[in-house]
Amino acid sequence: MTYRVKRACVRLLLLVLLLWPPVHAGLVSFYDLSAWKLSGWGMYSQPRPKDVGMEVYGRTAGGGDYDQLTNASPALQTEANAFLAQHQWLGRLTRPDAFAAAIRHERPDWEALRIVTFRSHMEPDTGMIVLRRTEFDYPPRAPEEPR
């Protein structure tokens, strides 16, 4: 590799590192990405995110109310943990597609799925710890469709 190429690479790296943190801050604000990770240099800028739970609901083809999934199998729990490990840091940039597929495999009678995650979060305006809820619907819910 010639000196000119190396010099260009170093400049490009520094330029990327100069521009990435503002983009990262935007992802934190809009997608709930953790400020602590992914080289945005936001460690200690906010309390570390903590997932405190997950609930899974399904609805059969006939319609009606959603039923909650209880007594998840070990295979489902493994998929759920794998998703939560990503979700804790990547927020809404990640979706539980593999977990949803695993649920569908075990519950083929469910036509619609709703996966809900709960995460503790400090409100910057009040300094209170609140529960933040994120829903993932399979198939995705139309904007006007009621919950």
Next chain:
Amino acid sequence: MTRARLVNAFAFLDGPDPAVERRRADGFLTVFLIVFGTEYVVRAIPKWPDLPIPYTVSVALIMALSVAGLRRAWRRTAFLGLAAVHLHVLWLEFPGSANHAYLELFICLLGAFLDVEHPEERRHLLRAARWLTCLVLFYSGLAKVVHGYWFHGEMLAHQLKFSYYRPVLGLLLPGTEFERLVAFTAQVGDGPYRVENLPFVVVSNAVYLLEMGLAVLLAVRRTRPVAVLPALALTVAIEAGAREFFFGLVFGNALLLFTRRDTNTPARWPVAAILALLVAIRLGLVGRIHFT
């Protein structure tokens, strides 16, 4: 015109004395190698012997490559290997890796691709390392402003859930307020974490102001000499408080690049002594201190 300005901006952080830059670059990379190699070992100790095989192999490779890198003739190859192994570990842990692991990757890449023996490449290595340092310091402060948990001391108050923050932060708070905040366990419904006490709020706001301000002062050649010591003191205070000793050592080594003389080379021995102490602590031979 724009390109010339960009080139000037990159050159802005060149050292004042080219004569010391070679020794400084050597010292910087040497200190980095001993910190990086030891960090992997120290992190592995508590998990031993249940460390998964990919990590066991990574630790062995990082150790061997760090030692090999101390020999000048093997340095760039060693850094290339370190970058590859470290990238693999980052991949295994993605997205949970700490930010400082990315900083270490960037330094490994600089050590691999730029030759310290080549004057121009050495200049670029030191320039890039200084830029990285300023960027990390500045954006660490800016992120605290953007996310808004430092204006009323919320983040520092939240950290009181860890006992090791209490001796220092407790000095800034009246007894009743300290007891109120320590009673929280960061559960849903806890709070408010807002603090009215003036000394606590001043310290909280001073952290991000100093981080951003010192980054700018380090970047400007004329103010650089007065900014180095405060930046080092701030790093020591923050990393000692957070018990992030390895990040403190990596970042402290990078901050030494801003001193007028070569301070990285003489820093080898004190850094080696600190690392030996950290290994001894992790092995349970000396005291019991939590650190990362």
